[in-house]
Amino acid sequence: MSGPDTALPDTALVVDLWRGDAGGGGLVRYRVPVDPGQTILDVLTWVQRHAEPGLAYRFACRVGMCGSCAVMVNGVPRWACRTRAIPVARQGRLEIRPLRHFPVIRDLVVDFEAFFARWRRALGRFAPASPPPDALAVIAPDASDRQLVDAAIECIGCGICLAACDSVGANPDYLGPAALNRAWAAVNDRRDDTMGHLRAAARDGGVHACHAQGSCRRFCPVGRDPAGAIVGLKRRLLVAALKGRL
């Protein structure tokens, strides 16, 4: 390495990056110059530009909106673009790995297919009652059901909750927090025929596979509460089951 932009300053972060593919891999160490305010994404970009052009990692918006940059940083799932490197480093060290519970494609890039397959299985989408009513629904922004939708809908689909969830690791059938959170948003939509979501959430691997550990809520970078959504679904399911509607 040569040239002014590659010169290492006195202080450098020791960054262990997981490199490999579906067949396996391991940690490779890089020394990345400290730059005050640099994010994990900046660290990865530095490595790709200066040390390892072949490094595979994902990002798009760089401002915490698209949800494509999540990785494990020192064992914790985080969004790379909004995570400052220095505060999460341990004694100047960063260990960056691909997201837990996701199959690796290459280096830090993981396969989201199974993640979105879970959304489909959970019916994590708007499913209106049919036939549609004649008049458009008028839903006040401050209506209580609309606020429940708001709380759940702002998910950026980053996969951090799934990576954080131990129940997903213990039970591969489990739909997981993101998919159930999306289903909960739909259940609270007045225009939705809620039963489809409830039936999906009652199937094997549904809400009952959650043990309420709350890691999804703890690590969600945008402050959503999938654990609360799952509790809401459990409650609705209980009522539906008691009424014999399932």
Added chain:
Amino acid sequence: MTEFRLFLIQRITAGLLLVMGVAHLAILLAATQAPLSAAAILARTHANPFWPAFYAVFAMTAATHAALGLRVIAREWLGWRGTAWGIGLWAVLVTLGLRAAWIIA
């Protein structure tokens, strides 16, 4: 759906256990405070069919709750996905519980 039904059963048995467990503790305390001898306790449970009935339901509820909980733990931690051993465990626990209720009847 099966899983969800079992989950519901576990929740319902948990609620019952809470009530019956507290009742059981109160009975224990009352019997030891009295104080009643083992023979005196047995004389009362023989005289009144409520006691064996209460403990039969209590034991079955506990057996069901325990078997369902252990089943989930075994699935998640040991990867035992079969159903036979869970049903077997439930049958053993229910038998033990009912045997105890039968003895005080």
